[in-house]
Structures are given as structure tokens and as C-alpha cells.
Amino acid sequence: GAGVSQSPRYKVAKRGQDVALRCDPISGHVSLFWYQQALGQGPEFLTYFQNEAQLDKSGLPSDRFFAERPEGSVSTLKIQRTQQEDSAVYLCASSSDRTNYGYTFGSGTRLTVV
Amino acid sequence: GNSVTQMEGPVTLSEEAFLTINCTYTATGYPSLFWYVQYPGEGLQLLLKATKADDKGSNKGFEATYRKETTSFHLEKGSVQVSDSAVYFCALRPPRGDKIIFGKGTRLHILP
Numbered sequence: 001g002a003g004v005s006q007s008p009r010y011k012v013a014k015r016g017q018d019v020a021l022r023c024d025p026i027s028g029h030v031s032l033f034w035y036q037q038a039l040g041q042g043p044e045f046l047t048y049f050q051n052e053a054q055l056d057k058s059g060l061p062s063d064r065f066f067a068e069r070p071e072g073s074v075s076t077l078k079i080q081r082t083q084q085e086d087s088a089v090y091l092c093a094s095s096s097d098r099t100n101y102g103y104t105f106g107s108g109t110r111l112t113v114v
Numbered sequence: 115g116n117s118v119t120q121m122e123g124p125v126t127l128s129e130e131a132f133l134t135i136n137c138t139y140t141a142t143g144y145p146s147l148f149w150y151v152q153y154p155g156e157g158l159q160l161l162l163k164a165t166k167a168d169d170k171g172s173n174k175g176f177e178a179t180y181r182k183e184t185t186s187f188h189l190e191k192g193s194v195q196v197s198d199s200a201v202y203f204c205a206l207r208p209p210r211g212d213k214i215i216f217g218k219g220t221r222l223h224i225l226p
Binding site: 033035040042045048050059093103104105106107108 | 150158159160163213219
């Protein structure tokens with residue numbers, strides 16, 4: 001596609017509910033990144049894929065967070081048993097190869113846990 | 115470790131004023147440096163970048179110079195417009211690294 005597409009755009013979850021956030025990267029982009037952006041803060045790295053391999057998941061805040069990219073294209077970020085502190089905008093980005101210096105970001109999914 | 119520090123906002127200026135948003139970084143070696151912009155309701159967009167010392171990145175009238183001696187990458191624009199109102203993020207990518215590390219962002223308001 002023309003850009004990085006994320007869905008849903010907005011998600012309201014009750015505390016304890018599981019959620020799944022989808023990212024559709026630019027076609028052919030090898031690298032895919034997930035970031036978490038709390039209100040008024042900069043994006044914080046969560047995890048990184050190169051094709052289907054998850055090469056870095058050091059930023060995932062707890063074992064309730066899980067990401068996958070089984071066919072090296074679409075990725076899903078899953079959050080189990082959501083808590084209020086999970087409320088944030090979740091950003092996905094992709095880039096064409098490991099030497100590319102910048103990413104293309106999607107518009108994000110705003111998650112509100114009530 | 116690697117980190118980015120940028121001036122806190124909000125920054126409020128009148129149209130046509132000169133803009134500087136300060137950014138300094140901590141990193142080993144020579145990281146790549148970026149400025150991203152986030153307009154209201156939109157995702158992050160790459161504004162400009164510089165990949166080695168003394169490089170100047172520029173786009174849409176904005177400029178930033180990679181200063182290794184002062185570990186800085188300040189964003190400047192000679193004459194701002196109302197449409198420049200947004201949040202600006204300074205960021206770095208470590209050498210041989212994959213993830214980009216962002217500063218906290220600086221909100222810019224331009225008054226007509």
C-alpha cells in the first residue's frame with residue numbers, strides 16, 4: 001500500500017480485556033517496529049521485526065504484551081488483561097531495509113483502558 | 115546509554131518569527147540524527163535527517179546541523195508559519211542499531 005496502515009484507529013477496552021492491534025506495513029518493507037506513545041511523551045520502542053523474525057523485544061513492558069509477524073508482512077500487537085497504564089497511542093513503522101535511516105509511521109491506534 | 119534531550123515546550127511564537135528548538139544527544143560513536151514532526155491528529159513524519167558530523171539536513175525551510183563537538187542537532191527555521199504548529203521530536207539511531215530513540219517532543223504554537 002501507499003503507507004503504513006493501522007487498525008483500529010481508536011480502541012476502548014475495559015480493564016482486564018484482551019486487545020489486538022493490527023499493522024499493515026508498506027508492501028515490501030523488511031523491517032517493522034512498534035512504539036508506545038503516552039500522552040505528552042515521545043514514542044518509546046517496544047519491539048522490532050525483520051521479516052518474520054522478532055529481533056528485539058526489549059521494550060515490551062511486561063509479558064502481557066506480545067507481538068507477531070508470521071508471514072513477514074502484517075503484524076499484530078496483542079495486549080492481554082489490559083490495565084489503565086496501557087492507555088497510550090501505539091505506533092507502527094516500517095522501513096525498506098536495515099540500512100535505511102528513517103521509518104515511515106502509521107497514524108497509530110489510540111488505546112483507552114477504562 | 116543512548117538518549118535525546120530536547121527543550122521543553124510549549125513554544126509560542128508569532129508568525130514570521132525565527133525558530134530554534136534545541137536538541138542534544140548522548141550516544142557512542144556517530145549516530146544518525148532526525149527530526150520528526152507530528153501534526154494534530156496525524157502520525158509522525160520524518161522532517162529531516164543527518165547521518166554524519168557537519169551534515170546539514172533541510173526540508174520545508176527547516177534546517178539542522180549535526181554538531182559532533184557539542185553533541186547537538188538544533189532545529190531552526192527563519193520564518194515560521196501558522197501551519198508549522200505541531201509537535202517536533204528529535205531522535206537518533208545508533209550506529210549499527212535498528213531502533214530509533216526519541217526525545218520527549220516540543221509542542222510549537224504559531225500565532226497569526
